[in-house]
Amino acid sequence: MRRLLVLLLLLGSCGTVVRVHAVGPYAPEVLANLVKPSVARIMTHTAGEAEIASIKVDVRRGLIAVDESADPIKISVDEYISGSGLIIHPDGYIATNAHVVSQETIKQMLASESAMAAFYENVLYLSDEEAQSFLQSDGAEVFGKQVLRTVIENSRFDLRTETFVLDPRSVKERPADLVREAFPASVEILNESFMEDDRDVAIIRVDLDRLPALPIASGSALSVGSTAYVFGFPGTAEFNSKSPTEATFTRGVVSAIKTAASKDFPIYQTDAKVSQGSSGGPLFNDFGEVVGLVTFQTSELERSSGDNFAFALPAVLIREEAEKIGLVLDRHEIFRAFTQGIDAYEHRRCEEAFGYFHQAGSVNEIFSLEKSMEPYRERCRSIQANGQAIDTRWDMMKDRAESINIPMATLLGAILFLSSIFGAALFWLVRQVRREEGEIASLRERIRNDERKRHEKKYGEERIAVRVRDTKR
Numbered sequence: 001m002r003r004l005l006v007l008l009l010l011l012g013s014c015g016t017v018v019r020v021h022a023v024g025p026y027a028p029e030v031l032a033n034l035v036k037p038s039v040a041r042i043m044t045h046t047a048g049e050a051e052i053a054s055i056k057v058d059v060r061r062g063l064i065a066v067d068e069s070a071d072p073i074k075i076s077v078d079e080y081i082s083g084s085g086l087i088i089h090p091d092g093y094i095a096t097n098a099h100v101v102s103q104e105t106i107k108q109m110l111a112s113e114s115a116m117a118a119f120y121e122n123v124l125y126l127s128d129e130e131a132q133s134f135l136q137s138d139g140a141e142v143f144g145k146q147v148l149r150t151v152i153e154n155s156r157f158d159l160r161t162e163t164f165v166l167d168p169r170s171v172k173e174r175p176a177d178l179v180r181e182a183f184p185a186s187v188e189i190l191n192e193s194f195m196e197d198d199r200d201v202a203i204i205r206v207d208l209d210r211l212p213a214l215p216i217a218s219g220s221a222l223s224v225g226s227t228a229y230v231f232g233f234p235g236t237a238e239f240n241s242k243s244p245t246e247a248t249f250t251r252g253v254v255s256a257i258k259t260a261a262s263k264d265f266p267i268y269q270t271d272a273k274v275s276q277g278s279s280g281g282p283l284f285n286d287f288g289e290v291v292g293l294v295t296f297q298t299s300e301l302e303r304s305s306g307d308n309f310a311f312a313l314p315a316v317l318i319r320e321e322a323e324k325i326g327l328v329l330d331r332h333e334i335f336r337a338f339t340q341g342i343d344a345y346e347h348r349r350c351e352e353a354f355g356y357f358h359q360a361g362s363v364n365e366i367f368s369l370e371k372s373m374e375p376y377r378e379r380c381r382s383i384q385a386n387g388q389a390i391d392t393r394w395d396m397m398k399d400r401a402e403s404i405n406i407p408m409a410t411l412l413g414a415i416l417f418l419s420s421i422f423g424a425a426l427f428w429l430v431r432q433v434r435r436e437e438g439e440i441a442s443l444r445e446r447i448r449n450d451e452r453k454r455h456e457k458k459y460g461e462e463r464i465a466v467r468v469r470d471t472k473r
Contacts, residue, residue: 025285026342035229041084051075093205111148187203230294234248252270
């Protein structure tokens with residue numbers, strides 16, 4: 001039985017080797033190395049002046065009015081906003097949240113102080129029960145947005161906003177210094193109505209190519225209980241300012257699937273840790289596919305009474321925005337080469353892994369994969385040094401034999417046995433061919449002699465010779 005197994009094993013190795021790569025799911029360490037090079041830190045710088053209107057509100061009656069008696073509040077603006085993003089196309093396209101790069105965010109920040117002041121003034125005329133009832137009502141958020149919008153619409157803004165993608169190699173500490181070394185980005189598409197429809201998506205572009213784009217899931221890839229991973233630049237994870245471009249990796253589960261305000265797409269809720277600055281980072285699954293775009297977290301008011309959750313938009317919204325600008329998201333060959341290299345490494349096919357890592361190394365040097373690939377290269381070198389690599393056909397035969405618990409002596413004996421059978425079969429085949437060739441030659445000679453005798457009998461010997469000469473002409 002063992003010889004039969006070995007025979008089948010060797011016969012299978014004699015033909016073309018077809019390798020089926022086990023593509024994921026990956027361990028968290030592998031996922032972190034796969035995704036991290038494709039995560040970018042985005043920063044906007046807004047400068048200028050603003051005159052913010054003062055307003056009055058009446059929570060009981062739901063009224064909002066501009067305070068004509070108060071002068072606008074003049075503000076000098078010089079603000080930096082930081083967020084996260086993910087590379088979606090090797091030609092420099094990066095997805096992020098609209099609120100990370102929209103000037104609307106700065107306007108809301110500037111208007112919020114006036115809005116809060118109006119709320120606090122009105123709350124003084126409410127009882128504790130009335131104030132608590134309002135804050136817990138479904139209409140509180142809607143009314144708050146209306147107040148903020150009223151302040152913005154009645155204020156004057158003279159602002160200039162620039163968007164940058166930080167250089168991942170930068171070691172600067174101050175935002176102004178980081179921006180000087182950063183890459184200017186153009187906003188390719190931006191949904192300015194993100195506050196109303198929850199489609200908080202934007203796509204920006206930097207003048208770089210050969211970037212490590214991530215695969216974007218085309219459908220709903222998560223369900224409640226699924227493991228979810230997040231990469232980003234949360235402000236609460238900045239221990240100090242020494243590592244401004246070091247992304248943070250967190251893991252959690254999808255704890256619920258909510259519905260957007262427009263009710264036309266889901267929103268993933270997860271307990272993976274995020275904070276301000278994580279916005280625009282990828283939510284991805286065990287295979288390294290982007291399934292969502294981290295957008296917001298539990299509000300400060302709700303966090304004070306319970307756990308903090310992160311919320312992510314489905315990745316299909318990224319695809320929809322990309323389609324609007326004619327961008328096809330099917331270029332993630334660098335990511336694919338990296339995964340194939342890791343798969344080869346995990347199966348100890350180290351020379352094959354080195355080849356794939358070389359392909360992945362063709363990425364733009366600014367968003368280099370070298371740090372992510374080096375652990376696997378080093379481990380492969382160790383595997384080869386210990387003689388455990390499966391880099392040749394002989395290595396594959398040994399590994400297959402060992403996988404079905406066949407001793408090496410049996411394998412060698414089986415190879416010799418098979419070789420002797422093959423040699424004997426070849427010798428017998430050659431003899432058969434030669435014997436048949438002799439029989440065919442003898443049969444031809446007999447046919448020629450019979451033909452000659454028939455002609456001699458019919459025409460005579462001389463006429464036969466003449467007939468033969470005429471035939472040759």
